Amino acid sequence: xxxxxxxxxxxxxxxxxxxxxxxxxxxxxxxxxxxxxxxxxxxxxxxxxxxxxxxxxxxxxxxxxxxxxxxxxxxxxxxxxxxxxxxxxxxxxxxxxxxxxxxxxxxxxxxxxxxxxxxxxxxxxxxxxxxxxxxxxxxxxxxxxxxxxxxxxxxxxxxxxxxxxxxxxxxxxxxxxxxxxxxxxxxxxxxxxxxxxxxxxxxxxxxxxxxxxxxxxxxxxxxxxxxxxxxxxxxxxxxxxxxxxxxxxxxxxxxxxxxxxxxxxxxxxxxxxxxxxxxxxxxxxxxxxxxxxxxxxxxxxxxxxxxxxxxxxxxxxxxxxxxxxxxxxxxxxxxxxxxxxxxxxxxxxxxxxxxxxxxxxxxxxxx
Numbered sequence: 393x394x395x396x397x398x399x400x401x402x403x404x405x406x407x408x409x410x411x412x413x414x415x416x417x418x419x420x421x422x423x424x425x426x427x428x429x430x431x432x433x434x435x436x437x438x439x440x441x442x443x444x445x446x447x448x449x450x451x452x453x454x455x456x457x458x459x460x461x462x463x464x465x466x467x468x469x470x471x472x473x474x475x476x477x478x479x480x481x482x483x484x485x486x487x488x489x490x491x492x493x494x495x496x497x498x499x500x501x502x503x504x505x506x507x508x509x510x511x512x513x514x515x516x517x518x519x520x521x522x523x524x525x526x527x528x529x530x531x532x533x534x535x536x537x538x539x540x541x542x543x544x545x546x547x548x549x550x551x552x553x554x555x556x557x558x559x560x561x562x563x564x565x566x567x568x569x570x571x572x573x574x575x576x577x578x579x580x581x582x583x584x585x586x587x588x589x590x591x592x593x594x595x596x597x598x599x600x601x602x603x604x605x606x607x608x609x610x611x612x613x614x615x616x617x618x619x620x621x622x623x624x625x626x627x628x629x630x631x632x633x634x635x636x637x638x639x640x641x642x643x644x645x646x647x648x649x650x651x652x653x654x655x656x657x658x659x660x661x662x663x664x665x666x667x668x669x670x671x672x673x674x675x676x677x678x679x680x681x682x683x684x685x686x687x688x689x690x691x692x693x694x695x696x697x698x699x700x701x702x703x704x705x706x707x708x709x710x711x712x713x714x715x716x717x718x719x720x721x722x723x724x725x726x727x728x729x730x731x732x733x734x735x736x737x738x739x740x741x742x743x744x745x746x747x748x749x750x751x752x753x754x755x756x757x758x759x
Contacts, residue, residue: 399466404430404480410462411436412478416497417465417600418458423496427479468601472574475500487511491619491645495598501573501585502594505564511541512682513617513624513642515635516550521660522718522751524628527652528553531625534679536563543568543621545613545634546581546595550627555584558593565593566620570613571605573597596620614638615645623648623686626673629663636663639673649673650682703747710738711758714748718755 399410407430415436416426433439440455469476477483477498486507488494512535516524532554535542542558544551546567558565567588569576573595576582585595598616599609614637618624624642626649629635642649651673654661667673674685683689703711713719713727721739725732739756742748749759 399462399476403478406435409476409478410459410466413465413476413497414455414458414462415439417461418454423479423493426496430480465600465602468574469499472601473501474573474601477504485620487622488616488619491615491641493615494619495616497598497600499573499597499600500594502589503592504566504594504596505541509541509564510686510688511543511566511621513543513621513638514550514554514627515544515614515617515624515629515638516627517629517633517635517660518547518549518551519660520549520553520628521658523654524550524660525553526716526757528627529557531627531652531679531682532557532565533561535682536561536565538683539563541566541593541621543617545569545610545617546576546585547634548581550635552581552584554627555588559584559587559591562591564591566596567593568596568613568616568620569605570599570609571597572599572601572603574601575604577605610634611637615641618642618647619645621647623650623682625676625682626651626664626667628652628654628660630659631663631666633663636667639667643672648686650676650685652676703742703745707738707742707745707747710735710742711747714756714758716758718751718757721754721756724756 400408402408412426412430415421415429421429429439433442437455477500479496483504484498485504514528514532516528520528528550532542536558542554542563542565544554544565544567546552546555546569555565555567565588567585576585589595596616611634614634618638618641624638624647626635626639639649649672651664651667653668653675654664656665668675676682676685710728713724721732721735725735728735739748743750746759748756750756
């Protein structure tokens with residue numbers, strides 16, 4: 393999606409995109425109020441002329457100020473290749489129109505998919521465990537390979553892991569952020585955002601350029617993550633935090649909600665386990681479970697894309713001790729009754745064949 397350069401073209405009656413942007417920025421109206429004004433008054437100037445009594449103290453010159461603010465925002469957005477999508481544009485996601493308090497304006501860097509694209513939100517704790525990280529990677533990779541759009545929030549932890557897995561799989565992902573697109577922080581998030589856009593995805597915000605993130609913006613952002621997707625998966629979460637807020641939004645928006653069960657002794661899984669226990673979320677142990685819960689059938693699954701790996705008898709013996717739980721090389725060598733250096737050489741060969749994956753700290757899991 394290229395930035396809209398025809399800001400003076402009429403998009404609703406005599407209202408132009410520039411008019412709507414000026415109204416939003418200068419008068420500080422809520423989204424619902426903006427839509428009501430646009431659909432009630434013929435033009436911005438008419439609204440200023442007949443605006444409610446409490447606003448009559450404002451000087452008519454506010455129109456000039458409003459257009460100055462709008463023109464500055466347009467210039468910044470054009471510089472950063474950011475499109476401004478209004479409620480009345482065809483590109484505006486149809487699902488988002490169905491939620492409570494949908495934003496009137498979306499700032500989009502990258503490409504929005506057609507409105508019939510299936511989106512799945514993936515959220516979780518910033519301080520995820522290795523279990524959560526691997527689960528998020530597995531789910532996001534599968535969804536990407538099925539041609540689904542993975543939606544998350546670009547935050548450290550489960551969000552970033554999900555985005556990266558999609559980018560690595562050459563899929564499409566949306567990152568919904570709680571700041572202006574030109575104010576993404578930290579630098580690692582900026583880099584990931586650039587990769588998302590480069591691979592055909594999009595960065596989405598309801599906040600104009602120049603807006604710094606504050607705590608109050610994150611819960612508001614979460615309603616868009618769940619609202620733009622048909623379903624949301626909570627991968628790993630405690631009983632408090634943004635993930636559970638997103639989950640509640642999904643329920644309020646009549647979206648499908650799923651949760652991945654976790655260790656009952658881990659505080660990182662207390663939230664997901666609670667959602668399942670209360671019957672608020674469907675229990676899913678695989679990405680296929682999510683699609684089944686949504687009533688989606690696929691013609692192929694991830695395993696059908698995985699080539700057959702030929703292993704030697706020695707490698708097969710080692711693989712018998714490696715599964716989805718990370719195992720340290722010292723423990724593996726002990727169980728195999730083999731020297732560590734010999735096991736390490738074999739593991740390097742297995743990693744090259746794509747059979748195992750090395751994790752930080754010299755631990756290994758089955759790929």
